Amino acid sequence: MIRTFVPIFSICLLAACTSEPVNKALSVASIEQAWIAEGFESPEGVAAAPDGGYFISNVVGEGTDKDGNGYISHLASDGSITTRYWTAKLDAPKGMAVLDGTLYAADIDSVVMFNVEDGERLDSVRIEGAKFLNDATDWNGAIYVSDSGDAAIYRISDGTAELWLQDERLAGVNGLLGDGDRMLVSTMTTGSLFSVTAEGELTEIAAGMENADGIGLVPGGGYLVSSWPGQIHYVGEDGAVATLFDEPVSQNDLTVIGDTVIVPNWRQNTVTTWKVGR
Template identity: 30%
Template sequence: MNLQIKRFLISATLSTFLYPAISLAADAKTVKMVAKRIIIDNVGLMTPESIEYYAAEDVYLVSNINGNALAAEGNGFISKIRPDGSVVKLKWIDGTQNNVHLNAPKGIEIHHGNLYVTDINQIQIFALPSGKQKASINIKGSTFLNGITSGNGNFVYVTDSDLTAGKGSYASSGSDAIYKVWPNGKYELIIQDKNMGRPNGIIASGKELTVVSFGSGEVYRIDANNKRHAMPTPPKGGLDGLLKLDDGRLLISSWGASALYVLNNDNTYSILADSLDAPADLGFDTKRQRVLIPLFKLNKLVFLPL
């Protein structure tokens, strides 16, 4: 299918000339605004993978892998960042602490007073607002738990992106799956299929799920009977984060395009923002109406007002 590509933001190169960088802060951190983007840099982030808006405190929570994404080294951490880019506490939840079990945190989700964190083959659960650990759930058979979203009840859905250690890099483990996880430690395998294309970002709407895949670059819907239905595929893959706007449009981050795609309601794709190196799991600030984007490889955050 030929998909019409509409660009409704100018490229970052041109933007730099039309909208010079504005320094909003100095010293230990750098906060810049370039063509409506706020860029947070040099604050100590270490491989930021996911970001979530915590409305109760008006702050952002950021997961930091801090090393090998598959290594259970016990040094991952969760940062607490203010909307202006200043740091409340870099290692608010710190895997090196004796009372914390956290290795290589990826997707995070706030749900029913808990912070859920995907962590290799485990789900870590922390109480809010204290940040104290409540549970560590082993998901048998999983290898790379990644995307996470709230369910319609006291549970979350989690994707397994099918990665394991390979020669010099990563390899397929054949564990592509989606799980349903409860805070009491119970979990259920919803669907497992090696042809899911390494599922990553996920959102739930009632009993239906929408998923983007990092490996195959597919977008698909999973119905209440766990059947997959193909949706329009963007021009480039490496799909990671997924958000649904109130008007029904989907925002999808793409490593392949170094961009943030919009899947419009007429099934066409637009590019909301480009020149984003390895944009990972997306968050959304409902107060300021801004998209929150971690740049996985650059240890930066980008805040993009809609």
């Protein structure tokens, strides 16, 4: 079932409630809720499908259970589920990324690969020592996966995984997003958004976003960051943070594709889509 809503949440309203200076970009960002799709089972991750729709990972239970109940669904651009079991027989699939016609899905301590066109399972890479693989992104011709349980990020290339970065500042590392010459990284422990160079140099952009999760780029500048308890934050280029949405909906991997923002809601078994603008 799809439910459509049209409330608009603007940073302008939040800016009026603070005495702190607000830059121009921060004052004009807004999100407008488009629809909510129902019928998922502990949805966690999002990736763009080649037909303009979306892949949604379903954990089906606890995020650490190796029970073979997890799967990936295909969602049309209008919010209708076109294929519930696009893939099946995963354990607890979470973050996903697409590279060169292959969908990569993080699954506890492995990354499983599928043909992006038909869902055929291609291969998998087990990462020795991984505790809780979470988000995934494509960057510089490789796939990167966060390990929330070990403050680590792994790099996968040519079917081989290697530890790319491990740093105590990445405690509770979650969201990853490749962006040009840098990677954006969110952490749950400090609620931080970091920028990371290819050499692994960390620069904190913002902090204090409780259990920070997914990351998206806002057209025109700035970032959206989701928080597990139910917030969507806008982070300006200067690191200023304003909360656009705050309801108890257990949000996961916020993903921005064009001007569309897609957020799985774990406990509600729904997926919310927004439009982001200025």
